[in-house]
Amino acid sequence: MSTPVVPDPKAPSPAEPTPQVRSVDWEDFREHLATADKDGNRTWIYAKKPSGRWHQRRAVFAWLLIAIMFAGPFIRIHGNPLLMINILERKFSILGRIFWPEDTIIFAVAMLVFFGGIMIFTTAFGRLWCGWACPQTVMMEMVFRKLDYLIEGDAQAQRALDAAPWTARKLAKKLFKHGIFFSLSFLIGNTLLSYIIGLDQLLVIITDNPMDHLGGLGAMVAFTLLFYGIFARFREQACTFICPYGRFQSALLDENTMIVAYDHKRGETRAPWKRDQRLELRREENHGDCVNCHQCVAVCPTGIDIRNGVQMECVNCTACIDACDHVMDKIGRPRGLIRYASLNGIEKGQPLRFTARMKLYATMLTGLVILFLALVFTRAEVETLFLRAPGSLFQAAPDGRISNLYTAKIVNKSNRDLPIQFRLLNHGGRVVVLGAASFIAPKEKVSQTSVLIELGPTDRQGPTTQLELGVYSGDKLLETVKTAFIGPR
Numbered sequence: 001m002s003t004p005v006v007p008d009p010k011a012p013s014p015a016e017p018t019p020q021v022r023s024v025d026w027e028d029f030r031e032h033l034a035t036a037d038k039d040g041n042r043t044w045i046y047a048k049k050p051s052g053r054w055h056q057r058r059a060v061f062a063w064l065l066i067a068i069m070f071a072g073p074f075i076r077i078h079g080n081p082l083l084m085i086n087i088l089e090r091k092f093s094i095l096g097r098i099f100w101p102e103d104t105i106i107f108a109v110a111m112l113v114f115f116g117g118i119m120i121f122t123t124a125f126g127r128l129w130c131g132w133a134c135p136q137t138v139m140m141e142m143v144f145r146k147l148d149y150l151i152e153g154d155a156q157a158q159r160a161l162d163a164a165p166w167t168a169r170k171l172a173k174k175l176f177k178h179g180i181f182f183s184l185s186f187l188i189g190n191t192l193l194s195y196i197i198g199l200d201q202l203l204v205i206i207t208d209n210p211m212d213h214l215g216g217l218g219a220m221v222a223f224t225l226l227f228y229g230i231f232a233r234f235r236e237q238a239c240t241f242i243c244p245y246g247r248f249q250s251a252l253l254d255e256n257t258m259i260v261a262y263d264h265k266r267g268e269t270r271a272p273w274k275r276d277q278r279l280e281l282r283r284e285e286n287h288g289d290c291v292n293c294h295q296c297v298a299v300c301p302t303g304i305d306i307r308n309g310v311q312m313e314c315v316n317c318t319a320c321i322d323a324c325d326h327v328m329d330k331i332g333r334p335r336g337l338i339r340y341a342s343l344n345g346i347e348k349g350q351p352l353r354f355t356a357r358m359k360l361y362a363t364m365l366t367g368l369v370i371l372f373l374a375l376v377f378t379r380a381e382v383e384t385l386f387l388r389a390p391g392s393l394f395q396a397a398p399d400g401r402i403s404n405l406y407t408a409k410i411v412n413k414s415n416r417d418l419p420i421q422f423r424l425l426n427h428g429g430r431v432v433v434l435g436a437a438s439f440i441a442p443k444e445k446v447s448q449t450s451v452l453i454e455l456g457p458t459d460r461q462g463p464t465t466q467l468e469l470g471v472y473s474g475d476k477l478l479e480t481v482k483t484a485f486i487g488p489r
């Protein structure tokens with residue numbers, strides 16, 4: 001039971017939009033949201049089931065992304081997760097390389113690359129990310145809304161079911177659908193959690209005594225409820241109200257940006273298609289190709305009318321392109337009344353251009369990417385923090401030797417255990433690692449040890465001596481650290 005597609009040339013004239021299709025007021029669409037009435041109450045969007053070549057392409061791409069998303073926690077490179085952002089332990093794995101909080105500069109540059117990438121990408125291609133790759137849109141449109149169609153039918157059937165009184169059949173349908181929604185939300189929540197704490201830790205939480213992992217279980221429940229709330233109820237509101245990307249796009253888009261756009265030059269003046277109407281007669285009456293059937297509005301998951309121009313709510317999902325193409329096919333007009341185009345493309349017929357602004361952004365981005373790669377590939381294998389042990393002063397031996405106690409904290413960023421030795425580089429003296437003949441820094445871990453440094457009377461330079469220590473693994477100098485040595489006046 002779907003909304004009839006209107007302009008069949010052999011059918012009676014579709015003089016008015018079908019009543020079950022939302023109609024957006026041409027004059028005051030910017031005064032209120034399509035998903036709220038004038039009193040601010042939520043207007044539920046019953047988007048008509050999309051179909052067509054763009055939807056098929058998006059579906060293929062979306063399922064590829066979904067497969068990657070769910071497979072991600074199981075993929076390991078050099079034994080490390082493909083992606084892990086463990087904020088609690090402050091340990092991060094990107095493409096199998098472990099990063100630490102000490103890699104702050106790399107993170108800062110990565111953030112700049114990310115935001116720079118968004119800027120240039122949005123300037124050139126508008127909200128292509130939202131329509132094609134955003135996890136919210138992908139899961140909402142390709143999974144949860146598909147379940148709506150599968151269980152409750154197309155938009156009209158969903159609307160009828162919601163308006164109908166509660167019966168056993170309605171209750172069974174709703175319970176069934178929301179049961180699946182909840183299970184999927186649980187799956188998504190756990191997948192997100194495994195990207196945060198790692199799959200191994202997640203399995204420990206699942207298989208261990210629940211009382212030992214109340215925090216982890218709390219996170220599981222919170223994520224499940226969050227995703228259930230978003231996909232079952234909040235839906236397109238997440239894009240409209242919460243996501244900041246849609247808000248700042250207005251600062252990035254220009255007349256050369258490629259967006260999903262209605263060709264108003266070709267479409268206006270809109271008017272219903274009259275049966276057996278000849279194109280010439282339609283042109284004489286100053287009517288364009290838009291037959292005002294509202295099919296583009298009916299399929300829109302954010303409830304807007306693309307013919308009103310660029311709007312913050314548009315997630316570039318392409319559903320209106322397909323809907324309008326179907327209509328154009330039926331009336332024998334070329335496809336593409338709604339299409340990917342820039343405003344200049346529509347107004348002046350210009351192809352997509354690499355503008356001065358885009359060139360500037362691209363240059364900045366290239367510089368940042370080079371810096372990022374240089375930082376990643378020249379990153380030291382270990383990072384050592386060498387501090388005097390808290391509260392300790394110095395010890396004096398009868399033969400005049402003075403010793404200081406230190407704490408060495410070593411971050412081994414490599415994927416192998418490293419035997420570590422310390423050697424004094426700028427002074428004579430002795431370095432002793434306490435409690436062990438040799439010290440092994442375990443791979444991808446932070447370890448700590450106590451180190452005693454002894455200097456003879458001739459090695460010191462007064463009460464404070466600046467020392468330079470080499471951190472070695474075998475004969476390989478990994479790093480040089482500096483510290484202060486104190487002694488008597």
Ligand code: SF4
Binds near residue numbers: 297
């Ligand atoms: S733009 Fe296309 S789908 Fe939308 S009302 Fe006009 S003809 Fe119908």
Ligand code: SF4
Binds near residue numbers: 321
């Ligand atoms: S206007 Fe078109 S592209 Fe934009 S959200 Fe609605 S259906 Fe998707």
